[in-house]
Amino acid sequence: MRVLSFLIMLLTLLIVKQQIKSPHGSAFKIGCATCHSTKGWYLDSTIYSFDHNTTRLPLKGQHNEITCRLCHKSLVFTDARTECNECHTDIHQGTAGSDCSRCHTPQSWLVSNINEIHRMGRFPLLGAHIMADCNDCHKSADGTRFDITGVNCIDCHRNDYNSTESPNHVKAEFSEDCSSCHPINSFQWTGAGFNHNFFALVEGHSELQCNDCHTTGKYSDTSPDCYSCHQDDYMATTNPNHTGANFPVTCNTCHSLTPGWKPANYTLHDKLSFPIYSGRHAGTWNACNICHTTSSNYSVFTCLTCHEHNKTEMDNEHQGETGYSYNSPACLNCHPTGNSDR
């Protein structure tokens, strides 16, 4: 009985096929019985067995819930377009680009990764900008366009710049690149939101008031040159006496910002005078005055604070050396690098 009804159905379909012109196009090869039964020319879901995931648009999310015809209007299945924006109207009118799938899935139009979207663009939302409303920056009437005034601070903050009082940015001729002083991740314009890294306020320079250095009330007339602020300190030195010893006034040749000015670290000494941080004498001394016994004149030096104990041995060692004498300039003359190989 089953076999019989099956044969009847097959026969009907064959006859029908000859009479009915397929609406699916002449190139369509999939058997009619994959989708249609004898019940009629609609999609019979009880027998439907086509795997749509083999096509160029696997059906996901809401696309699984809708009828075939919404996408296949012509019923020639290959007519269907495959890009999101070929079927969906771009409500953003080009202001978000044409690749909808960067932000949307067929699940829904809601977008949860707004911060990530901005992080991948030219303007990550940081600091105060995380708290701001979309409309503060994307000023379209209906909230669907994402136009922006620009991505540079000044594009959105020109009024703030023009109305500054303390300090008056326009008068001080501060750069319009706000981010050189106001980091992009700040929550406010003042206090911790201000960035002084172009002249780091650290160590001996931390914990100072702005006007300890900016004495005139302007900000743009301050020199980063150590001597411009520390001339008095230089003049007052006694141990060593910098003026007498004729030390350079570029303090950072020997000093860091460590409070107390001590210890000094004159690494250029190795190159300019005599290796004391490298070679045989590295680690053999603990203060400059082991060699420079006259604090007010650093062209004077002695080697004999250390080498005198070996005088006899030293004289023996140098027997036959023409020009040898037991005095420091002579030692340096034959041993300019502190090495017996000369």
Ligand code: HEC
């Ligand atoms: C992959 C599934 C699939 C296959 C295979 C298939 N069809 Fe269809 N066919 C459909 C769908 C879907 C519709 C639209 C039904 C609806 O809107 O309810 C349809 C509609 C039709 C219609 C009605 C057209 C109209 O305007 O309403 C005819 C006739 C038809 N198909 C013939 C065929 C023939 C003949 C074959 C075999 C050569 C075939 N179909 C193979 C899916 C299929």
Ligand code: HEC
């Ligand atoms: C969200 C839109 C969408 C829906 C809904 C949809 N399709 Fe498709 N379908 C497509 C796209 C896009 C293609 C790929 C067209 C191409 O390759 O050119 C496709 C391809 C196909 C193909 C392969 C055509 C071929 O010859 O390669 C068949 C068959 C098909 N669809 C049948 C169906 C049927 C039956 C349904 C309903 C159960 C359906 N589709 C629902 C969009 C859809």
Ligand code: HEC
């Ligand atoms: C072949 C045409 C077609 C393509 C390609 C297509 N869609 Fe769809 N999509 C539809 C149709 C038709 C509907 C149902 C009608 C509607 O809501 O517009 C739909 C529905 C949706 C929905 C549900 C809408 C709602 O109101 O719930 C979302 C979300 C969606 N599509 C996103 C996408 C995304 C993202 C892409 C690209 C990855 C895409 N679609 C590609 C045709 C398409």
Ligand code: HEC
């Ligand atoms: C760069 C990200 C991005 C891209 C690309 C993008 N959108 Fe959107 N879209 C959004 C955001 C954000 C929303 C608001 C969603 C929310 O409120 O959760 C949105 C909302 C929508 C909505 C719902 C609007 C409403 O008022 O309910 C639709 C429809 C939509 N987009 C369609 C598209 C289409 C079509 C494309 C491709 C042409 C596209 N979008 C490209 C980010 C994007």
Ligand code: HEC
């Ligand atoms: C403080 C300002 C600001 C706020 C607040 C802001 N945005 Fe943006 N947004 C921007 C800027 C600037 C761009 C442009 C980035 C670029 O072009 O690289 C942008 C770009 C976008 C884009 C397009 C991204 C792309 O890759 O094309 C979308 C979509 C977007 N914003 C959605 C939103 C939504 C939704 C909100 C609220 C939840 C929001 N934005 C809040 C400043 C902001």
Ligand code: HEC
């Ligand atoms: C696309 C527009 C836009 C751009 C570009 C932009 N901002 Fe903003 N910014 C805003 C909006 C909107 C707010 C919140 C409303 C307000 O306070 O003006 C804000 C707030 C701030 C605040 C907090 C102000 C306060 O008093 O609460 C600071 C600080 C700030 N931005 C710094 C910057 C810096 C630095 C840049 C450049 C790296 C920048 N912004 C670029 C739009 C922008």
Ligand code: HEC
């Ligand atoms: C050369 C450094 C520098 C640059 C560049 C700079 N600022 Fe400032 N800004 C400051 C200093 C310093 C303060 C005062 C900080 C404090 O009081 O803690 C300040 C304070 C502010 C204030 C609050 C003070 C007031 O009177 O309202 C605003 C607003 C401000 N800046 C906006 C901007 C904007 C907008 C830009 C870029 C267009 C910008 N600034 C560029 C150094 C700078």
Ligand code: HEC
């Ligand atoms: C230890 C000294 C010192 C302290 C303390 C100090 N500054 Fe400065 N500041 C400088 C120097 C030096 C420069 C110049 C840097 C350069 O030109 O390279 C400078 C430059 C600036 C500039 C840039 C002016 C321009 O036109 O580019 C601003 C603004 C500024 N300081 C604000 C402040 C504020 C606000 C404070 C207090 C929070 C402060 N400074 C504390 C030494 C200091």
Ligand code: HEC
């Ligand atoms: C050639 C290296 C050198 C240069 C350049 C140099 N100093 Fe010194 N300075 C020293 C040495 C060595 C000491 C002693 C360190 C110790 O005792 O640990 C010292 C100590 C000091 C002291 C503390 C000693 C005292 O007598 O009060 C001050 C203050 C000082 N320097 C200021 C300056 C200033 C300001 C400048 C730049 C204008 C400067 N120095 C440049 C090597 C230098």
Ligand code: HEC
């Ligand atoms: C714009 C002025 C200014 C400049 C430029 C400046 N300083 Fe200072 N510095 C100060 C002020 C003000 C103090 C705190 C008062 C004091 O101790 O003299 C200070 C303190 C110090 C201290 C700590 C002194 C102590 O007794 O604890 C050191 C070390 C120092 N500065 C080194 C330097 C060096 C090295 C440079 C150059 C790289 C430099 N400073 C450039 C203004 C400046």
Ligand code: HEC
């Ligand atoms: C091991 C011995 C030794 C030590 C330690 C030493 N120096 Fe020297 N220094 C010399 C010699 C040797 C010369 C070269 C003198 C010459 O060429 O006439 C010299 C030259 C100098 C000069 C050049 C003096 C001039 O007027 O030409 C300065 C400045 C100087 N030293 C600073 C220092 C400082 C600062 C320290 C401590 C951080 C230091 N020295 C530690 C041996 C030493």
Ligand code: HEC
């Ligand atoms: C702080 C003490 C001290 C001072 C000052 C000192 N030396 Fe030395 N010197 C040493 C020590 C320690 C050695 C290593 C001895 C050893 O390795 O046997 C040494 C080794 C030497 C050697 C032998 C290197 C070798 O290869 O065997 C020479 C040459 C030398 N010093 C020359 C000098 C000259 C020139 C001066 C003066 C500019 C000087 N020294 C000042 C402590 C000093």
Ligand code: HEC
């Ligand atoms: C006229 C050149 C000359 C003078 C001046 C001179 N030296 Fe030498 N010195 C040498 C030579 C050459 C050697 C290598 C001898 C050898 O390896 O046999 C040497 C070797 C040394 C050694 C290594 C000894 C050992 O045990 O290996 C030391 C330490 C030394 N000298 C220190 C000094 C001191 C300190 C002075 C000053 C008091 C001095 N020299 C003056 C030429 C000189």
